[in-house]
Amino acid sequence: MNRREALGRFMSVALSALFVRDERGDVPVEHGPFRKTDLVELVELDPTIRLDVRYATSDNFLKVRMYDEARAFLQRPAAEALVRVNQALRSQGYGLLVYDAYRPWSVTRFMWEHARSEWREGGYLANPAQGSQHNRGCAVDLTMYNLSSGEPVEMPTDFDDFRATAHADAVDITPAARCNRELLVAAMRPHGFNVLREEWWHFDFQSYREYPILDVGFASLCSDSPQPQLSLLNPSGVLEVAAHLVEHEVVTAVAGLVKQPTRGTSRRDHDVS
């Protein structure tokens, strides 16, 4: 389609997003501008990065499957930085094992709505009203595996363990767990990933504020997909689909009209799981 047709289609979709939002009133909105979204699949960049996507199974804190596919995406600068971390760790005999990366916003909302109240009150879950760094494609949950055995290394806790021993500065843990945790944190930090104080497995990429909250399913991110899938119940997804239709600058300008500031710096505004 030409630019005029594309713009017309975009405006139609964007207006639909406005009406959907008015009906649901729950999708976080933000002012742009944001960098162009470029979510890439980690194993496409480096097949030695392994996956254990718990949310694609029932082996997670909610005991229900939340993803259709066990896949992991990050915004390209974050993904490329993570590849450099993985390559650096290989010389020390380890590889990265990823639990979760980009997470559609609707999954964050699902987690919030179905979590125990003490998890929410304790700040262990991202409030969907603010969204999370995972929603921006700039957070990753991960551990390390041993290259020789293929087994995950000992860490202070399992993934998504909401106890104090999961804190990145916990001391009541085994020496091996402490050593491995500190090795992971030290490997991630020089490449722009900062560990969340409450969770040894969660790392935010330094430029996460430059990207918008997204709610696009993994299938829509396939490079071989003819065009993005459109979720009519999903305003962020609608805007993201529109981003595929016209140039980024136009999307940013219009998206800015329907978005409001949502960022904060408190612990509760920080995504955790």
Ligand SMILES: [Zn+2]
């Ligand atoms: Zn996380």
